[in-house]
């Protein structure tokens with residue numbers, strides 16, 4: 313098409329696309345280009361501003377490798393990851409939250425009551441709860457994966473001083489749907505801010521911090537898999553999570569106690585916990601798989 317104008321360029325783009333384009337692809341592409349063109353018109357975008365935006369993406373490409381994906385981080389810190397997550401999630405179950413970049417496949421399977429703390433520094437946390445379906449029935453054989461930072465705020469994959477799969481495990485719930493483990497309290501964590509995302513944070517006065525959290529994936533036959541995070545009540549960053557992952561039902565109390573009689577009796581460590589220790593109770597509710 314010749315002589316496109318500000319008013320016709322969006323339609324001109326659409327006219328270039330073939331009739332046999334997959335309908336969903338076409339719809340998503342159409343909406344994306346419509347919004348991009350509207351954005352440029354609304355902001356009266358200058359060449360210099362658009363070039364700055366392209367440099368941001370180019371820099372993201374340069375810093376991205378097999379270990380680090382700046383584009384995923386851009387999606388996280390602009391709220392896109394959380395938005396897509398919320399659009400796709402069903403109501404009624406435990407809220408989902410961002411996966412983040414530090415999930416490792418293949419964490420060791422521990423029995424219910426297993427110990428993750430081992431010789432990690434920090435106060436013992438005893439976390440236990442049940443996996444249930446939306447009707448409240450216990451889910452036997454649900455597979456729970458947990459991963460978290462150590463007390464220094466680093467995941468094992470970021471820290472040569474930690475063993476592989478340190479503070480990561482999977483666990484299968486028993487007939488009563490119960491899980492339990494001992495671990496340590498994770499520390500608040502700063503998303504990587506040494507790349508373009510860091511520049512974005514500094515340019516906009518934002519904090520790169522995330523409140524301390526435990527990551528979970530919970531999967532069971534016939535139920536929708538849940539990717540979520542559990543946060544600590546009172547954490548200073550709950551209201552300014554850099555990646556918008558906090559939901560009220562995911563905030564839990566770390567209850568400090570020295571009551572050894574309150575320990576579950578199936579802990580691998582028995583009564584060998586720090587005193588005081590923290591007790592955390594958190595139940596997961598899984599919704600049915602959509603038909």
Ligand code: BEZ
Nearest residue numbers: 388410412413414503555
């Ligand atoms: C995290 O939970 O560790 C994380 C999540 C999103 C972006 C970066 C880090």
Ligand code: FE
Nearest residue numbers: 412414525527
């Ligand atoms: Fe995390």
